[in-house]
Amino acid sequence: MALDLDREGRVGCAYYVVMDEALFIEEDMVMGGVEVVSTILLRVQPTTIIIPNRAPQDLVELLEKDAQGLDDTQAQGSYILRHLSAAEFDYDAAKEALVGVDLEPLNKPEAVEIYCPEGESVGCIGSSSHGKLIRLAETININSHASVGCAGAVLNDLDRRRAVKDFAPGAEENPLFQIKSLKMNTPMDVMLVSADSLVSLQILRSELHPSHQVQSSKLSEPRVKQGLSIFGLLQGLACTAEGKLKLRQMLFLPSTNISILMERQRALAALLCPENREAVREIQKLLKKIKNIRPQLSHVRKGVDRIRGQLSIRIGVYKTLLRFSMVSVQLKEVMLPLSRDSGPGIFSRIHDELNSESLLAVGEIILRTFDFKLSEENSRTEILGGASAKLDMLKENHTDILEMLPNVKMSVASRVPKWAAQHIQDCIMFPGQGFLLGVTLNPDTGEGVYDGENNDDWEMAFINEDLIYYKTNAMRELDEQLGDPASDVARADEELEVILRLSAVVLEHESAIIHASKLFGELDSLVALALAAEKYSWVRPQMTTSNVIDIKDGRHPLQEMLVESFIPNDCIVAGGRGSSGNLDQNCIPTKSKYEATEPSMVILTGPNNSGKSIYMRQVAIIVYLAHIGSYVPAVRATIGVTDRILTRIATQETALDDESAFLIDVKQAAFTLNFATRRSLILADEFGKGTTMEAGAGILAAYLAHFLNLDEERPKVLVGTHFHELLEHVILKPGNGLAYAHMEVRLNLDADDAEDQITYLYKLRPGPGQGSLGILCAELNGVEKEVLDRADYFVQLMETGIHFEEALKRRTAEEEEEDGRLREAEAVARQFLATDIPESGDANLCDIRSMLDDILRTGYADRDGDTEAYTDMDMNMDVVSDI
Template sequence: MAIDVDKDGKVGCAYYVAMDETLVLEEDISMGGIEAVDTLLLHVQPTSVIIPNRAPGDLIEFLERDAHRFDDNEESVGEHGAYVLRHLVSAQFDYEAGKEALAKVDLGLSKPDPVEILSWEDEPAQSIGSAAHHKLMRLAESINLKSCRSVGCAGAVLNDLERRRAAEDPSSEEEEGISFLVRSIEMNTSADTLLVSADSLISLQILQSELHPNPQTRSSNSSEPKAKETLSITGLLQALASSAQGKRKLRQMLLRPTTNLALIKERHRSIEVLLRAENGEIAKNMRKLLRKLKNTKTLLLHVRKGVDRVRGQLSIRVGDWKALLRFAMVSAQLQQATHALKGASAVAIFSRICIEINIKRFLHIGDIIIRTIDFQLSKESGHTEILPGASEYLDGLRREFADVCHLLPQLKEYVVQEVPREAVEYIRHCTVMPQLGFLTAVTIDPTTGEGVYHGQNHPEGEWMMCFFSEDVAYYKNQLMLDLDSQYGDLPSRIADEEIEVVMALAAAVLEHEEAILSASELFGELDSLLAFALASEKYNWTAPTMTTSNLIDIVDGRHPLQELLVPSYIPNDCVMAGGRGTGSLEEDRMGTRDRKKTPSPSMLILTGPNNSGKSVYMRQVALIVYLAHTGCYVPASRATIGVTDRILTRIATRETVVNDESAFLVDLKQAAFSMNFATRRSLLLIDEFGKGTTAESGSALFAAYLTYFLDLGMERPKVLAGTHFHEVFENGLLQPGKDLAFAHMDVHLDPEAEDPEEQVTFLYRLLPGRGSSSLGILCAAANGVPSDVINRAKAIVALLDRNESLVEACSDLSEEDKQRLEQAELVARRFLAMQVPSSGHGQGGSGTIRDMLRAVLAPEEVGTLGT
């Protein structure tokens, strides 16, 4: 993955997917900055990141936090990040060099050539009429060449692929068969995409991963994921997908929610068909069939890799052929199951499966595999075996070899007849081996390390030793040489012919590669829709109504994750409407405009006690909007969702020990990002903004922050905010009106209850109006804070309610302290009035002084003040 950021914050990105052999370019993101880079890292999850030497310092610092560390000192050993970070010369990120590199990529559907970078002698791509120029013009149909930063990143990726290909050892066997070829070039654009920042993805628990518990797995260079999804939207839905293709497609749909209403409604229709009662058994059978599928891209990579001619062995595992055979059979069954679905004819995905999946083609693929590979014998022998009848020439060689094997006992008898009588007992047997041919085995003499007899005094001369194994030495005599010349190296010829047969089979399968990959993509999409349907059925989700009107109308909405963790969940409604603007591009394109003035507010401020469910409510609204844009059903009784272009949050503050920014500074950066990028179709979640500083400054910032969005008028976004700054409302800084509404979470109070936990009961029900108190002290008491602290807090709150000065109140003495002070003053006065005699050293003088001191200290005060 290559990333480049200019001084104005414009972000360019390109990355290579080895499994798909695809180069992907991201459209340049204006003023994206570090936030955009963070989101791209979450989406792509790269194993290697390259940046130019001229990269900004904040980008380098940000990327180094999660990068591999290769320091030599012992303290850093074992600190492995998510990716390897490398710096390249800035010239490799040049825009013109990137176009030249793209123009030289061979995207032919035949066997692809390695990526070649344009040399100085080649004709530049800018030359009008050149082959490179025509190729670049064709490429411009699928990618936006005006995204200069991303094009430069693509050039850097292609140069790096060329370096990797040149450094690859051709004799090495890589398990995944990665050859660093580019077979396709794609571009991801922000058009028709609901943008969700990296902070929002994590704050809303759309993504929530944890590192693998095994450090060796985390630090390995394998392609296996080093993290797994915990309780999150992605983890929840991916667990319901049946195949690798489905999980991958589902992740793509979740990380790139769309604003294309036609696509969203198409997915909703697909889910509706799968949820029909009459289709229940068919959908269940489809899931069972999809579980049998392996990743076809990996299988085809193994097939394309072919066989190892150097070692003369079949490198395609029999399991891969079995998986391809299963894919062919399952494809035919899935096509038939799709035909059986009621009401599927009007849905695009099902129509494509019925039309594009050619049952005869896939049955033919399965037939040629079945007629070539002997799966039972392969299982017993541990390597790929070819069935009789797959090749007449191979069958002839095998028959000839079988005849030779039958002759081996006779060959031994012939050799025995030719050797002296005393050497007969040392002739063990005759055999034939690949590359070595016919051999005679003789017992080894331990004293000499050679065969006891190896042709001594034989008319034909001594035998030639080839090798020895344990207590047996293998020799060639004249008879063995004659047999070699007559029959040749039969085992090697058989192995070579087996390789030819497997290569022919691989070529026959690869003729249908495009159809197999296309079917795999269709099944991945089908699997993802089945996962959506299963989640909708399992968790009681309903189909939302999508509209171009800029509103959110949710009835009985629920949090899709929180409701799984509690015995019962209280649903709540939400009605909001953003600014009407001057007519958005989306509405103009669809031919609809919302001219009707709506009374629904654009901003809803939540107050109420701690732990009452304000944050959960805000998150559930955002997640319902988000799920609706993925094409999935939503956790609500009914929902009407307007097209939303961004979901921005100021909720959770992500802090790490390597981040030198304070929590308040991080909050301010998130707030600034939302103000710079929010549009009237955006949804903003603001939870307790300003809590990281003093109450006066925090409340002032909070009021000014919300006022900024209210003052946008027709361009104001939809805002959900939660706060405990009640002084904002008491001082009239924010007044309810047609654009601003207050709400609070309901609680039941019982001040007479003895148990603090019973004094407040959270009802988790949203009510209109502002809550009067946050009940922080009651929450503290219910959570085990000592009673002394609680009583002191109550006293301070009472003083504040009476507008009394805390300084004066804290300087006042208690009644007990006043009594002790008065007693101490009385003792001091007595002591000062005491007459001490001038001759205090005489006989009995010390006793007199003690008596005087006892008189100063009244008897009732001795125990309290001491002596």
């Protein structure tokens, strides 16, 4: 993959898929930034990334986080990151390279050839290259300068890889890194979802593998597993590798094309129909028999070779192809009733586009070529009789010679001395060494009991248990007459020819096989969605072009799996109608009232842990599922086409970032400001909490006011916040597209137990909440009572208008009393230190007592002038006596 990011935030991307031999070029994404790059990485999962050496630092830092490094700590990265010269990403050079790609659409004969001077660019009007450029423009958008430049960098890298492969020892004849197709991915009819949104909504969530051995292994595969996520939920219901891949594509590329979504919903409805239950079970059973066919075709495409005298091709490759061809035909027959009832869709396409003749032809020739049972027993590839006349003749000769060997042994035994005849035990034909004679081994000498005579040159070949095998003159004569039939069979070029002819036939039908695999992958993905709908009680949403979200009793598909009972909630929001003030021409009339009466923004308040975040996420997930054609967790749902889901929920902090949490939040919010349209859904949870209360509330208010002021272009916004100042100070007034709501709780502050003072009902109610109840929530989570009392005291002071710093300076009555005692003690100590005590010879004990009493009286009097309060001489004398 090649990536480029310019100063204006334009993202260019192109990547090559080795398995498909296809070059993909993305449309330039204006103002995309590193957020879009993160989404591309999640979707494509590249093994190598190349970027220009002028790439901005934020792109380099993003890519270096998961890149493989030279040290052991980073050797297990997800991909290799390489920096290339900026010249490799040159747009004009890339255009010429793309024109030079040998594709069928670009190699049609020219009607008119106009001479173009040598060295002229592809832009020379009328030239053959110019004609190819025009046809290239029909396939890709050549105005996507950044992405076209990335395509040029990919082509250059592929050229280098091919050159290295060609000069490598033992290079295969089949060319690698060829380009058979050129495709352009455009963002049209696709919902934009940032990488932050994918993680925040748990569409995708990876976590370290639970096995420590797997985590610390040196394998190149990622050592992670799919955690609790939407993809993980659905992936486990798919049966085939192609189906899992299709599910991933659907999740990363949610569609905004209602026709596509309705087609998928019709397929799900047919799969969920009770009348088709048996057919669906049979489809599942057949899909489980299908393995990933692309690697198998890759093995066939590479050809065969011999390793140690045996064919290197794995018999399992053709067994997989045989099973695929048979299962494909069976699937087509099983889905015949579904194709009749569901109308146009995947079932009809499988019935119409699946080439049964090609698949049966592949299966038939494989069946007529291999003996799978004998191959498994002999651990080598065994060719059936009838696959090759020459090979059959070689095998027949080999069999005749094997039948002749006992007679040869008897003939040799008749020509040796009678005492030695009994020691001639065997005559074999050994591959590579020809005919050999087996004689009884003499364990004392390590030689044969009989080893020839009369100048008969007996040459020892090898010892096997109690026999020693010799090459004799008689055996040499057989070698000259019959050759080495065993080696002929083992190394016969005809055996290779048989498999090569079979490979050629299979590759003739390669496009039909791959197309069938794609169709079954799409079928498998829809079966997985149908199973999820049935298993988790999801319903079919109504898709509309009206800019609304109307959900009845919606649920969070992941959260409801973790709790005993989940409380469903409704949601109704409506975005702007557009600058013209009219609804879309194709919108459903019955839903037009939403856009005039329902709010476009809902601000959620209420205590911590009351379910605000779960509610916002469940709305976004329901909208997301609807845009992949899936059923949704609700009783009823009407979902308007949503072009983007933008979130400011989870702050993705790492030790590698030098940015504060607030700065990360602000960048995410800026991304939503730049990309939001009236058809977007925006989620903001506790935005502004990373700075002071005043600044955070102000920034949040300005952020929300921006969307409200868009009038007919305003998006749909859900906000969760604890900044109750927004309502208390009338910063954002309800009405005019704005509504407040809260998650209901029941309070009983008279209860002794903190857990009984608050009961979370998790039900959405209109209007603002009673407050955050932060102190009560802290008590529920084990914070000590002394800390909570202090916190409550500070809250009460601040609610009266006292600044927090002034509240810290204020003291309670107990603290004032304690402070007074400390000041008294300090005054006495200072007076004592200032008094001149006479020596023992100059004063008696009574005088010293009187002096100390005066110190006590003076010290206390200096405090408040009240000497009567401190005339307890007994107490004072006790102190003096102690001294």
